[in-house]
Amino acid sequence: MKLLVATIFLSFTLVGSGQAPPAFRFQIDTLHEGIPQPMHLEYGPDGKIYFIEIAGKLQRFNLKSKSLTTLGKIVITNDQENGLIGMALDPDFLSNQWIYLYHSPVDFKGQILSRFTITEDKLDHASRIDILKVDEQRNQCCHHGGTIRFGRDGNLFISTGDNTSPFASNGFSPIDERKGREPFDAQKSSGNTNDLRGKILRIKVKPDGTYEIPKGNLFPEGMKKTRPEIYAMGFRNPWRFSIDPVTNWLYVGDVGPDSGKDDPNRGPRGHDILYQIRKAGNFGWPYVRAKKAYHDFDFATNKSGDAFDPKGPLNKSPNNTGLEKLPPVSDPLVYYPHAKVDQFSQLHSGGRTSCGGPVFHFKPEFKNTGGFPQYFDKAALHFDWQRPSLNWVRLDDQGNFSKLEPFTDAVKIGQGKDSPGQPMKIRRPADMIFGPDGALYILDYGETWGVNKDARLLRISYRWGELPPVAKASASPSASSAPLKVTLSAKGSFSPEKKTLSYKWTLLPSDTELGSGETLTATIAEPGNHFARLTITDPDGGKASLEIPLTVGNAPPVVEAVHPTEGSLFKPGQKIPYQFKVTDAEEGSSETTPDNFSSRTLVTARWIGRDGKNIASNPGLALMKQSDCFNCHAIDQKLIGPSLMEIAERYRGQKGAQLTATERVIKGSAGVWSELPMLPHPQHSMDEAHLMVSWIFSLDPKKPLTAMKRGLSGEITAPNNPNIGSCVIEATFTDFGKAPANPLTTFKTVSLLHHRIEAESGTLVGGTTLAAQSEASNGTSVNRIEPGRQVILPEFTAHGLSKVTVRATSGNDGGGTIEFRHGAKDGPLLATVKVSHTGGIKNYQTFSGTFKATEKSGPIHLVFTHPRRGRLMFLDWVQFD
Numbered sequence: 001m002k003l004l005v006a007t008i009f010l011s012f013t014l015v016g017s018g019q020a021p022p023a024f025r026f027q028i029d030t031l032h033e034g035i036p037q038p039m040h041l042e043y044g045p046d047g048k049i050y051f052i053e054i055a056g057k058l059q060r061f062n063l064k065s066k067s068l069t070t071l072g073k074i075v076i077t078n079d080q081e082n083g084l085i086g087m088a089l090d091p092d093f094l095s096n097q098w099i100y101l102y103h104s105p106v107d108f109k110g111q112i113l114s115r116f117t118i119t120e121d122k123l124d125h126a127s128r129i130d131i132l133k134v135d136e137q138r139n140q141c142c143h144h145g146g147t148i149r150f151g152r153d154g155n156l157f158i159s160t161g162d163n164t165s166p167f168a169s170n171g172f173s174p175i176d177e178r179k180g181r182e183p184f185d186a187q188k189s190s191g192n193t194n195d196l197r198g199k200i201l202r203i204k205v206k207p208d209g210t211y212e213i214p215k216g217n218l219f220p221e222g223m224k225k226t227r228p229e230i231y232a233m234g235f236r237n238p239w240r241f242s243i244d245p246v247t248n249w250l251y252v253g254d255v256g257p258d259s260g261k262d263d264p265n266r267g268p269r270g271h272d273i274l275y276q277i278r279k280a281g282n283f284g285w286p287y288v289r290a291k292k293a294y295h296d297f298d299f300a301t302n303k304s305g306d307a308f309d310p311k312g313p314l315n316k317s318p319n320n321t322g323l324e325k326l327p328p329v330s331d332p333l334v335y336y337p338h339a340k341v342d343q344f345s346q347l348h349s350g351g352r353t354s355c356g357g358p359v360f361h362f363k364p365e366f367k368n369t370g371g372f373p374q375y376f377d378k379a380a381l382h383f384d385w386q387r388p389s390l391n392w393v394r395l396d397d398q399g400n401f402s403k404l405e406p407f408t409d410a411v412k413i414g415q416g417k418d419s420p421g422q423p424m425k426i427r428r429p430a431d432m433i434f435g436p437d438g439a440l441y442i443l444d445y446g447e448t449w450g451v452n453k454d455a456r457l458l459r460i461s462y463r464w465g466e467l468p469p470v471a472k473a474s475a476s477p478s479a480s481s482a483p484l485k486v487t488l489s490a491k492g493s494f495s496p497e498k499k500t501l502s503y504k505w506t507l508l509p510s511d512t513e514l515g516s517g518e519t520l521t522a523t524i525a526e527p528g529n530h531f532a533r534l535t536i537t538d539p540d541g542g543k544a545s546l547e548i549p550l551t552v553g554n555a556p557p558v559v560e561a562v563h564p565t566e567g568s569l570f571k572p573g574q575k576i577p578y579q580f581k582v583t584d585a586e587e588g589s590s591e592t593t594p595d596n597f598s599s600r601t602l603v604t605a606r607w608i609g610r611d612g613k614n615i616a617s618n619p620g621l622a623l624m625k626q627s628d629c630f631n632c633h634a635i636d637q638k639l640i641g642p643s644l645m646e647i648a649e650r651y652r653g654q655k656g657a658q659l660t661a662t663e664r665v666i667k668g669s670a671g672v673w674s675e676l677p678m679l680p681h682p683q684h685s686m687d688e689a690h691l692m693v694s695w696i697f698s699l700d701p702k703k704p705l706t707a708m709k710r711g712l713s714g715e716i717t718a719p720n721n722p723n724i725g726s727c728v729i730e731a732t733f734t735d736f737g738k739a740p741a742n743p744l745t746t747f748k749t750v751s752l753l754h755h756r757i758e759a760e761s762g763t764l765v766g767g768t769t770l771a772a773q774s775e776a777s778n779g780t781s782v783n784r785i786e787p788g789r790q791v792i793l794p795e796f797t798a799h800g801l802s803k804v805t806v807r808a809t810s811g812n813d814g815g816g817t818i819e820f821r822h823g824a825k826d827g828p829l830l831a832t833v834k835v836s837h838t839g840g841i842k843n844y845q846t847f848s849g850t851f852k853a854t855e856k857s858g859p860i861h862l863v864f865t866h867p868r869r870g871r872l873m874f875l876d877w878v879q880f881d
Contacts, residue, residue, distance in 0.1 A: 021373055024496040025463045026410035028424050032061055032068055033456040038443040040087040040147070041457070043435040045094045049457065051431075051443060054083035058101070058123055061457060066687055072116075072123025076104050080138060085111070085146030091154050099123075100131075100205075102148050102158065110136035111144060113158060115209055129209035132158070132229070134196045140165035140183035143198075143237040143255075152248050155202050155214050157231065159238040159252070162190040162198035162285065171259030172266040173286040173294040177317050181299070186286035190234055191315045193219060193226045193322030198285060200238060200252065200277065202231035218280040218327065225322045232275075234283040234329065240355035240431060244380070247399070250277040251333075251356035251380050256289060260338055265304040267294030272354035274334040274382050274393070276401075282327040287313035290335040333401050334382060334393065346404040350387035357381030357390075358434050370461030371438015381407070383429045385445065388414035390429065411460070415447050427454065438462075450772020451779050467496040471544040473534040479551035479744055481585060483525040486550060490518045490534050499538040506533045508547065509676075527553030528740040529640060529676070547679055549632065549640065554741035555585035559601075559733050559748035567796040567857065569755040569880055570727060572720045578603060579713040580731040580748065586738050590712055602635065602732040603709045605716045610725035610758055610778055620695030623688050627681065630745055634734045635699065640742045642673045648699040658693055665689040722777075725761065727752040753796045756879040762862070765790040771874065775842050777807070782875045787816070790825060791862040793878065798822070798830070798860065804851040807876040808835045809844045814873050816866035820851070823858040830854060835873050844876060851880065 031049075041051035049061040050071075055078060058071045076083050086102030093099070097118040105112055111134045117127035136144070143161030150156055164174050164186040176184040190198025203211040218233060219226035232250075241252040257270040271290035275283055287294055287308035296305030308314070310329040315322070340349040362377040379392040382404070390413045394402040412423045428445035435441055439461040446452025472492030477484070490503050505514040507524065508531040514522045524530060530550040537543050562579040570576055582590040582597045590597035606622075624630065632640040633647075651657035664672070666689050668680030681689070709716070716729065730749045737743035759782040760770050766789035773781045782791055804820060820831035833849040866872055 018375055020405070021375055021408070021462070022497075023408055023410040023423070025467070026408050027370070027461045027463055028411060029459045029461070031063070031066065031457040031459055034453055035059070035443070035455040035457065036451045037083075038430055038445060038455055038457070039083075039085055040431050041433060041441060041443050042087065042089050043433055043441060044089055049441060050087065050089060050099070051457065052084050052087045052101070054078065054085065056084045056103070058084075058087070058099070060121075066685075069121060071118060071121060072125070074101065074103055074123075074125075075106060077106050078104075080141040081144060082111075082138075085144060086113075086148040086158070088148045088150055088156065090115075091150055100148060100156070102146055104144070108133065109138050110134050111146075111160070113148065115205070131205060131209055131211060132201070132203065134160050136163045136197065137183050140167075142166075145235070145238045147239065147241045149241070149243050151202075151243050152245050153214075155204050156211075157241070157243065157250065158201040158203075159235070159241055160197050160199050160201065161237040161239075162186040162235065164189060164198075164236075164286075166257055169257070169299075170266070171257045171270050172263065173257070173289075173297070175286055175294075175297060175317065176299040177319065178300055179318075182319050184299075185317055185319050186236070187315050187317035188319035188321075190236065190285045191287065191313070191317070191326065192320050193230070193233065193326065194320075195322065196227055196229060198233065198235045199230050200232040200235065200241070200250065201229045203229055216280060218282075231280050232277055232283060233281075233326075234285045234287075236285045239353065239385075240357075242356050242358045242380075242433075244359040246359075246361055246378075247278075249399070251275070251359065251382070251393075252277060253354035253356040253382070254283070254285070255353050258338075262292075265295060266297060267307070268292035269337050270352070271335045271337050272352035272384070273332040274354055274356055275330070276333040276399075277330075278399075281330040282313075283332075284310070284313075284329040287326075288329045290337075291331055334404070344404060346391050346406065347384070347389050348387055352387060353385035355383045355385060355429070355431075357383050357432055358440075360434055360438075363438060366438035366462075367464045369437035369439070370463070372434075372440070372462050373464075379405070381432065381440075383413070383432065385428050385430060388412065390426070426458065427452075448770050448772040448780060450774070452772070463496075466540065466542060468542040469493065469495045469499070469501055469536045469538050469544045471534055471536050471546040473532070473546045473548050475532060475548050475550060477556075478549065479554060479556045479741075481555050482527045482553045483523050484550060484552040485521070485523050486532075488514070488520045488522060488532055488534070490536065493518075493534075493536050493544075495538050495542075497538075499540070499542070501536045501538055504535045504537075506535070507531070507550075508533055524550065524552050527738075529742050551741050551744060554735065554738045554744055556744040557582055557584040557587075557733050557735045557746045559731050559746050561729075561731070561748055561750045564729070564750055564752060565797055566750055568750075568752050569796060569801075570718050570752050571755050572718055572722070572724065574718050575715045576605075576718060576727075576729070576752070577713070577715050578729055578731075578750075580733075581712065582733045584735050587735055594712060597733065598712045599710055600734055601710060601712050603711065603714065603716075604730050604732070606728040606730065607719060607721070607724050608726045608728065609723045610761070620691035620693070623684070623692050624695070627684065627692075628679075629692070630732070630747075632678075634732075634743070634745055638743070640676060641678065644696050645699050645701060648697050649701075651697065658690070658697055661693045661696075662686060662689045665692060725754050725758065727754075753794060755881065756877050757793055757796075758877050759791055759862075759875040761794060763792040765792060773842075773874065775809070775844055776874070776876045778877075783871070785816075785864050785872045785875060787864060787866045787869060787872070789864055791875065793860045793862065795857065795859045797857065798851075798880070799853050799855050801851045801853045801880045803848060803881045804831045804833060805846050805848040805879045805881070806833050806835065807844050807846050807879075808873045809838045809841050809876075810835060810873040811841050811871075812837060813868075814841075814871060816864055816872035818875075819861075819863040819865060820849075821861045821863055822854055822856065823861070825861050825863055827858075827861065828854070830860070841874055844874075 037054040056073045056076045060069045082104030088100045090098035113132040115129045117124045145159035145161040147159045213228040218230045221228040237255040252275040254273045256272045259269045293307040336347045359380045362374040383390045390407040392405040396402045430443045430445040432442040442458040446455035531547040533547045535545045670677035734745045760780045769784045771783040818833045821827040831851040
C-alpha cells in the first residue's frame with residue numbers, strides 16, 4: 001500500500017511546466033444545438049455521446065453521422081429543481097447495455113437510482129430495476145445533488161443534496177430545530193450519519209440489481225445510527241463532481257449559502273467549494289464552511305451560541321437520527337465567496353455554482369486525435385455554472401493545491417451575445433468530460449436558468465503540428481465591361497502561428513503572374529472568364545491558395561427592391577406584395593422591357609424562427625446560398641458551370657452518383673462538364689456537401705420549385721406559424737452574358753420583421769436582463785426593469801403604424817410607463833403605454849397605446865419610467881399595428 005501511494009504522488013511531478021499553449025491551437029466545434037436543460041453527459045465505449053435532459057429525456061449523439069437519437073423518456077417531477085438529474089453507463093456497457101438514471105419520480109418523495117437496459121436503440125422500461133432510494137421532503141425547496149459516476153474500481157458514487165430550504169437563515173447555516181421546521185434544518189440530513197442526504201454515497205452494484213458496500217466507506221456495515229452507503233458527508237449541494245481515473249480521487253463542487261459577509265455571532269459568509277476527496281470523511285456542512293465554524297443558533301429567540309468544533313461537531317438536533325458526535329471536518333481545496341478574493345482571484349466575483357470538473361491525463365496518441373497537449377497533464381478542471389469561471393487546478397508533487405490557471409483564451413465563460421472577433425462564449429457549462437480522444441466535451445446549458453435554444457453540446461480539441469496559413473481573398477469589382485480594373489485583396493489571410501506571410505497573384509487559365517503584395521490593382525483587357533489565384537506562403541514553406549472568379553466583358557446586373565422596403569413589418573397569414581427592378585449594362589432595364597427580365601427573375605422567401613434558425617427551409621439549399629455555388633451555377637440556366645437542373649437530370653437514378661458528386665464538391669473536379677475546373681470546397685464537411693447535393697438531385701423540371709416564384713412582381717403569403725420572427729425575400733437575376741464572358745447572377749435581399757417583436761430580441765441597456773419564464777410566449781422575458789432602463793428594439797420601418805401593444809406583468813408594487821422614443825433615449829416620443837398591476841408576476845396582460853408613425857429610419861428605444869425606484873415589470877413582447 002505504501003508503494004502504491006508513493007507512485008500516485010510521483011505522478012504529479014513536472015506538471016504544467018513550460019509555456020501555456022496558444023489560444024489559436026484550440027478548435028471549438030458545436031456538435032448539436034437546441035438541447036432543453038441538459039444535465040449530464042458521458043462518452044460511451046461505442047464512440048457515442050450519451051446525455052440527459054432534466055425533463056426526463058435520454059439522448060444519444062453519433063459523432064460520425066452528427067445525428068441525435070432520443071433513446072427514451074422517463075416520467076419525473078420537475079418541481080423544486082427535481083427531474084432526471086443523473087446518468088452513468090455501466091463499466092461493461094458494450095456487452096450489457098446497462099444505463100443508470102438518478103431521477104425524481106412523481107409517486108415517490110425523493111430520488112431513485114434505477115438501472116435500465118437499452119434494447120434496439122430504445123430505453124427498455126420493462127428492464128427497470130430500482131437499486132437505491134433516497135427519501136426527501138418536498139414541502140420546501142431544494143438541493144438534490146445528482147451526479148453519479150463510476151470510479152476506476154467499478155464502484156458507483158452518487159451525490160445527494162441537503163434537501164433543506166436556504167430561505168430562512170439569512171444565508172448562514174440552516175439549523176432551525178423548532179417543531180414543524182424540519183425542512184429548514186440541515187442537521188436532519190447533511191449532519192446526520194443515519195441519512196443519505198447531503199452525502200457522497202459509494203456502492204458496488206451487483207448484476208441482479210442489489211448492491212454491496214465496498215471497504216473504506218465512512219461507517220462499517222452494522223454500526224448503529226449510521227448508513228454504510230455513506231462515503232463522505234457534510235455537503236450542502238454537491239451538484240457536480242468528477243473522478244480522477246488514475247488516482248480515483250473525487251473533485252466535488254459544493255454550492256454554498258448566500259450570506260455576503262461574515263457575522264461574528266453566526267459564522268462565515270457564504271462560500272462555494274471544490275473538495276478533493278481521497279478517502280472517506282466529513283466535510284462540515286452545516287457546521288463548518290471554508291475552514292470557519294458556524295455558531296449554534298436558536299431560531300426561536302434569535303440568540304447565538306458557541307461555535308461548533310471542527311474537530312468533532314456535535315449534532316444535538318431533535319431531527320437527528322444518527323450519531324451525536326461527528327467525524328472531524330476535512331479542509332476544502334478551493335473556496336470562494338460572492339466577492340473577489342486575493343487567494344483565488346482567478347475566480348472573479350458574482351453568483352456561485354461550483355462544479356468539480358474532469359482531470360486530464362495525457363497520452364501520446366492524442367497527437368492524432370485532437371487531444372489536449374502534455375502541458376495540462378494531471379491537472380483538474382474547475383468550472384462554475386453561474387459566474388465566468390473555467391480554470392485548471394494545478395497540484396504539487398503531493399497532490400495538494402498549487403495554483404489556479406486559466407483554461408485558455410480561446411473561449412470565454414459568461415452570458416450575453418457573442419461579439420465579432422472575440423472568443424466564443426460558453427454561457428453556462430453544466431457538465432464536461434474528457435473523451436478517449438483527449439478532447440473536452442461540454443454541455444452548455446445556455447443563457448438563462450430555464451429552457452434555452454442556445455443550449456448545446458460542444459467539443460474542444462487541440463490542433464497539433466505545423467499549422468498552414470489560411471487564405472482569404474476578394475476582388476472589387478469582380479466583373480465589368482472590358483477592360484476590368486480590379487483591386488485584389490488578401491485581407492483576412494493569416495498565419496495561426498503569427499508567421500510573416502508573402503503573397504503572390506496569378507491569372508488563370510493563362511497562368512500570367514499579376515504581382516505580389518497583400519493588395520494589388522490589375523487591369524485585365526481580354527474578354528472572357530478568368531480566375532485570380534492567391535498563393536500565400538510562410539517562412540517555413542507552409543502554403544495556402546484560393547481562387548476567385550473574374551469576368552471581363554460582362555458587367556453584373558443590378559437588382560433593386562421597389563417594395564417592400566428594408567425593415568417592413570408583416571403579419572401571419574398576410575399577403576406580402578413585392579416588386580423588383582433590374583438594370584443591366586448590356587441588356588437595358590426592366591422598366592423599359594419588363595418581359596425580357598421577368599422570366600429570369602427568381603424570388604424566394606426564407607422564413608426565420610425567433611431562435612434565428614430557418615423554418616421549413618431545405619438545409620441543402622441554405623448551405624448553398626451561404627457558399628459560392630450560385631457564382632457559377634443557376635438553377636435552370638448555364639453560367640460558368642452547368643445548370644443545377646442539368647446536373648440533376650444527368651445523374652437521376654444512377655447508383656453511387658450522389659456520393660461521387662459529394663466528393664467532387666469537397667475535392668473539386670476538372671473535365672466533367674467542361675475544361676473549366678470546379679474549385680474544391682474543403683470548408684464543408686461530407687455531411688454538409690451531402691445535403692447540398694441531395695437538394696440538387698431533388699430538382700425536377702416537372703415539379704414546381706417550392707417557395708420560389710418567377711417574375712419581377714407578385715405576392716408571397718406569410719405562414720400562420722407563431723414561431724416565425726422574420727422573413728428574408730430574395731430576388732435573383734441572371735443575365736445572358738456577352739460571349740466569351742459567361743452570364744452573371746446578382747442577388748437582392750429585403751429583410752422583414754414580424755409585427756410582434758419578442759422583447760428579448762432587443763438590446764438590453766442599463767441592467768435589464770433575460771429571465772426564463774414559462775408564462776412568456778417564447779419562454780423568455782425581460783426583467784430587472786427599473787426606471788431609466790431601456791430595451792432597444794431591432795431597427796424596422798415605422799411608417800403606416802397607428803397602434804402599439806405590449807404584453808407585460810407586474811407585482812403588487814410594480815407597473816409603470818413605457819415610452820417609445822425614436823433614435824435615442826431622449827428622441828422624439830412616438831407612443832406611451834401605461835402598465836398597471838396585473839395581480840402577480842405570472843399574470844400577463846396586454847396594454848395598448850396610440851403610435852405616431854414616422855418616415856425616418858432608426859431604432860425604437862423603450863424607456864421605462866416611474867416616480868419611484870425599484871422593479872417595475874416583466875416584458876414579454878411588443879406588437880405594432
